[in-house]
Amino acid sequence: MAQLSPKERMKIPRQEMPVQTPEDRVQNFQEVALGYTLELAKREAERCLQCKEPHCMEGCPVEVRIPEFIKAVRDGDMAEAVKIMKDKNNLPAICGRVCPQEVQCESRCILGKKGEPVAIGRIERFVGDYELSNKTFELAKGPATGKKVAIIGSGPAGITCAVDLARMGHEVTIFESLHTPGGVLVYGIPEFRLPKESVIKAEIETAAKALSIRILTDYVIGRTLTIDELQAEYDAIFLGTGAGLPMFMRIPGINLNGVMSANEFLTRSNLMKGYRFPEFDTPLKVGKRVAVIGAGNVAMDAARSALRLQSLKAGRNGDQAEPGSEVHIVYRRSSAEVPARLEEVHHAKEEGVIFDFLTNPVEILGDEKNAVRAMRCIRMELGEPDQSGRRSPVPIQGSEFDMEVDEVIFALGTSPNPLVFTNAGGLERSKHGTVVADQEHGRTTIKGIWAGGDVVTGAATVISAMGAGKRAAADIDRYLKGEFDW
Amino acid sequence: MYTILEKQVLSDVTKLMVVEAPQVARKARAGQFIIVLMHDQGERVPLTIADYDRTAGTITLIFQEVGKSTKEMGTMKVGDSFSHVVGPLGHPTDIENYGEVICVGGGVGIAPVYPIARELKEAGNHVISIIGARTKELLLWEDKMRAVSDELIVTTDDGSYGRKDLVTVPLKEILDSRPGKIAKIWAIGPAIMMKFVAATTKPYNVPTIVSLNTIMIDGTGMCGGCRVVLDDGARFVCVDGPEFDAHKVDWNNLLSRLAFYRNEEQTAVQRFEKDHECNLDRAISNGVR
Numbered sequence: 001m002a003q004l005s006p007k008e009r010m011k012i013p014r015q016e017m018p019v020q021t022p023e024d025r026v027q028n029f030q031e032v033a034l035g036y037t038l039e040l041a042k043r044e045a046e047r048c049l050q051c052k053e054p055h056c057m058e059g060c061p062v063e064v065r066i067p068e069f070i071k072a073v074r075d076g077d078m079a080e081a082v083k084i085m086k087d088k089n090n091l092p093a094i095c096g097r098v099c100p101q102e103v104q105c106e107s108r109c110i111l112g113k114k115g116e117p118v119a120i121g122r123i124e125r126f127v128g129d130y131e132l133s134n135k136t137f138e139l140a141k142g143p144a145t146g147k148k149v150a151i152i153g154s155g156p157a158g159i160t161c162a163v164d165l166a167r168m169g170h171e172v173t174i175f176e177s178l179h180t181p182g183g184v185l186v187y188g189i190p191e192f193r194l195p196k197e198s199v200i201k202a203e204i205e206t207a208a209k210a211l212s213i214r215i216l217t218d219y220v221i222g223r224t225l226t227i228d229e230l231q232a233e234y235d236a237i238f239l240g241t242g243a244g245l246p247m248f249m250r251i252p253g254i255n256l257n258g259v260m261s262a263n264e265f266l267t268r269s270n271l272m273k274g275y276r277f278p279e280f281d282t283p284l285k286v287g288k289r290v291a292v293i294g295a296g297n298v299a300m301d302a303a304r305s306a307l308r309l310q311s312l313k314a315g316r317n318g319d320q321a322e323p324g325s326e327v328h329i330v331y332r333r334s335s336a337e338v339p340a341r342l343e344e345v346h347h348a349k350e351e352g353v354i355f356d357f358l359t360n361p362v363e364i365l366g367d368e369k370n371a372v373r374a375m376r377c378i379r380m381e382l383g384e385p386d387q388s389g390r391r392s393p394v395p396i397q398g399s400e401f402d403m404e405v406d407e408v409i410f411a412l413g414t415s416p417n418p419l420v421f422t423n424a425g426g427l428e429r430s431k432h433g434t435v436v437a438d439q440e441h442g443r444t445t446i447k448g449i450w451a452g453g454d455v456v457t458g459a460a461t462v463i464s465a466m467g468a469g470k471r472a473a474a475d476i477d478r479y480l481k482g483e484f485d486w
Numbered sequence: 487m488y489t490i491l492e493k494q495v496l497s498d499v500t501k502l503m504v505v506e507a508p509q510v511a512r513k514a515r516a517g518q519f520i521i522v523l524m525h526d527q528g529e530r531v532p533l534t535i536a537d538y539d540r541t542a543g544t545i546t547l548i549f550q551e552v553g554k555s556t557k558e559m560g561t562m563k564v565g566d567s568f569s570h571v572v573g574p575l576g577h578p579t580d581i582e583n584y585g586e587v588i589c590v591g592g593g594v595g596i597a598p599v600y601p602i603a604r605e606l607k608e609a610g611n612h613v614i615s616i617i618g619a620r621t622k623e624l625l626l627w628e629d630k631m632r633a634v635s636d637e638l639i640v641t642t643d644d645g646s647y648g649r650k651d652l653v654t655v656p657l658k659e660i661l662d663s664r665p666g667k668i669a670k671i672w673a674i675g676p677a678i679m680m681k682f683v684a685a686t687t688k689p690y691n692v693p694t695i696v697s698l699n700t701i702m703i704d705g706t707g708m709c710g711g712c713r714v715v716l717d718d719g720a721r722f723v724c725v726d727g728p729e730f731d732a733h734k735v736d737w738n739n740l741l742s743r744l745a746f747y748r749n750e751e752q753t754a755v756q757r758f759e760k761d762h763e764c765n766l767d768r769a770i771s772n773g774v775r
């Protein structure tokens with residue numbers, strides 16, 4: 001394409017990404033968004049103005065050189081685009097899919113001021129997917145330093161830290177308590193948003209193989225081995241164990257059958273492939289009328305999984321969705337405060353998830369078999385803004401009502417799992433259970449131990465966990481080279 | 487890794503396996519458990535560490551075939567491997583010299599009670615053990631239990647061996663005949679048995695510990711699927727337990743939670759048995775040919 005003027009570029013509409021139709025996709029667990037073709041990616045790339053001072057980059061927690069990789073895509077030089085990307089972000093196929101772009105890079109794009117921002121995430125995903133099938137970029141292990149690093153947890157923080165350290169020549173071992181590496185990417189985020197085999201497994205396996213990273217699954221640090229034992233054997237430790245502990249509300253009926261955490265529901269579905277029961281052995285029960293409490297990404301994932309399971313169940317029974325099947329998102333604030341990614345909310349609505357805003361459960365009611373039969377809720381209204389600046393919801397007296405449901409899934413947020421802290425004396429934690437570590441390097445209160453990702457920040461994002469893993473890797477490298485005294 | 491080195495058929499439905507898992511054996515203690523995954527399509531099955539050998543790097547598992555996963559596990563042979571074994575999980579038993587203690591094991595629960603009895607004995611306790619099963623066939627490890635107990639009482643529900651009683655009958659007799667003497671009681675077996683042991687010992691106010699076998703997934707505290715309701719709120723059995731004060735447990739809630747996936751479990755077992763029969767038929771017809 002000939003060089004365009006900025007005016008012409010701004011006339012190109014933001015390119016939509018092909019998706020499965022809502023009717024089709026609720027019948028399967030395959031990916032919803034199908035990704036750009038080369039044509040679409042190039043056309044979207046043409047929209048970028050190649051700003052001299054690209055504000056988009058300020059919105060990216062790992063400072064991907066956005067205009068540069070977009071230019072390479074525009075020029076059709078995919079190998080170059082991959083190279084620019086991988087300099088900052090090892091996992092573009094994942095970030096392109098799950099970053100909350102609308103509050104990060106894309107929120108700062110200059111085009112967003114008047115119209116729609118460049119679809120940075122979609123182009124990024126295209127670059128990542130291109131690399132997965134074409135393998136242009138060679139990950140190489142640096143000259144061996146003889147130093148050994150233990151990484152605890154194989155989520156985005158741990159994987160990123162491991163990859164960077166191995167590229168610097170250190171000998172890296174990852175300890176993971178589950179039987180599959182990947183953290184939330186494998187046990188939390190569903191297949192229809194993030195394919196497990198073709199994307200996550202491929203990304204992790206390629207990197208581990210190329211860099212001789214040893215991944216030891218089935219190691220629960222705190223039980224199988226403890227931090228003090230790792231200290232004796234390794235020159236440095238990175239703690240990236242995430243925030244995996246579910247929260248429940250303290251209301252009556254919380255322990256009835258049919259009440260569960262989103263972690264349980266999603267782990268059964270994603271990690272254990274319960275949506276393919278009985279082909280896979282772990283059962284997964286979906287109710288006829290499901291309420292998911294909360295409105296973050298986790299809630300959207302649980303609700304959309306439930307919807308699919310209802311359709312699949314009906315499909316097995318040979319008819320269309322069972323009449324009266326419903327999935328509700330029950331959220332105590334209003335639609336303006338929903339914390340989930342925009343795209344997920346949009347997809348959930350298209351698929352038929354019902355949103356009950358300004359509604360909060362007060363009790364779950366059971367039947368004679370100890371199973372959920374209904375949920376008592378109260379209506380809320382928005383009061384004065386709280387410290388976070390959000391208007392806090394307050395109950396409207398006397399507005400209780402019963403919602404007929406047979407399954408209630410709590411997606412209220414998570415906190416760090418304390419198991420890992422057995423025999424880790426001196427490791428300071430906040431009152432929320434998160435590890436105290438400095439933002440710049442990830443150094444904890446114990447010499448030789450770094451931490452990053454959700455275990456430090458509480459539940460956050462994939463890319464911020466990766467950023468923390470990256471910063472820690474750089475600092476660990478300096479430490480191992482003796483460049484500073486702790 | 488995780489290779490089966492030895493297999494014993496203790497009864498038609500009870501199997502013992504010695505499995506190579508050095509990192510688990512290194513740390514294992516009485517009262518703890520592991521989670522096994524047979525293969526990539528399998529489910530995560532919690533099993534108590536019935537015994538361990540640190541030098542050989544092995545653990546001993548005993549399981550009863552109750553559903554699809556345990557039935558399929560029963561078909562595994564020496565030389566086969568589990569795809570994953572993780573542990574040791576849960577808290578070990580609090581072993582001290584308490585004085586006179588009772589260990590109650592019901593059915594396959596005899597296996598997990600054995601290392602507890604052994605360690606209590608080693609710690610200097612006077613150990614009275616009561617082991618029971620529905621029928622003689624299902625009784626296991628009588629000799630091993632005898633070796634670590636000062637007194638041993640054996641019962642069967644149908645009287646085919648030992649006393650014809652439920653384990654709670656001799657238990658009550660001992661509590662009546664030695665008032666104030668028994669310092670602590672451990673009971674492991676089917677949930678329903680533990681419920682009745684709790685009811686039996688409560689009037690005597692003797693501290694009673696049970697090891698709960700709720701449904702689990704990760705076994706590390708991240709799903710909450712294993713929760714149990716105590717007097718003062720819910721706990722996660724995998725990380726807060728598996729041992730709890732029997733007198734605080736809401737047994738009816740526990741029993742109803744164990745039954746939650748019953749329909750699915752039946753589907754799985756029927757499907758498994760059908761496949762299994764087809765394989766058997768094929769093997770037989772191949773043999774005939």
Ligand SMILES: Cc1cc2nc3c(=O)[nH]c(=O)nc-3n(C[C@H](O)[C@H](O)[C@H](O)COP(=O)(O)OP(=O)(O)OC[C@H]3O[C@@H](n4cnc5c(N)ncnc54)[C@H](O)[C@@H]3O)c2cc1C
Binds near residue numbers: 158188419455459
């Ligand atoms: C359902 C769901 C949807 C989400 N959607 C999005 C999204 O769309 N976009 C986005 O940016 N973010 C999303 N997030 C948040 C994001 O996934 C997390 O912020 C991110 O994964 C944190 O990375 P991490 O490496 O810190 O931890 P994790 O991904 O949690 O990984 C930690 C790993 O450590 C392991 N571990 C824990 N304890 C131990 C131990 N004692 N020993 C050994 N290993 C241990 C865990 O098993 C796990 O594998 C979502 C989260 C969930 C739950």
Ligand SMILES: Cc1cc2nc3c(=O)[nH]c(=O)nc-3n(C[C@H](O)[C@H](O)[C@H](O)COP(=O)(O)OP(=O)(O)OC[C@H]3O[C@@H](n4cnc5c(N)ncnc54)[C@H](O)[C@@H]3O)c2cc1C
Binds near residue numbers: 700
């Ligand atoms: C900490 C712990 C330690 C355990 N130790 C042992 C052991 O040493 N030996 C042993 O034989 N079993 C043990 N169990 C129980 C064992 O995990 C279950 O029997 C097994 O998961 C059943 O799987 P399945 O697919 O064969 O049967 P399923 O089809 O899942 O279940 C069949 C029947 O068993 C019941 N059931 C399901 N899960 C459990 C459970 N966790 N506990 C009790 N009943 C259940 C169901 O209600 C159903 O009626 C332990 C459980 C826990 C939590």
Ligand code: SF4
Binds near residue numbers: 063064099
């Ligand atoms: S990593 Fe995320 S925030 Fe950064 S450019 Fe890519 S999509 Fe945007």
Ligand code: SF4
Binds near residue numbers: 047051057109
């Ligand atoms: S701000 Fe927008 S237009 Fe400017 S360089 Fe970044 S993506 Fe391109």
Ligand code: FES
Binds near residue numbers: 709713723724
């Ligand atoms: S098994 Fe998941 S929290 Fe206990």
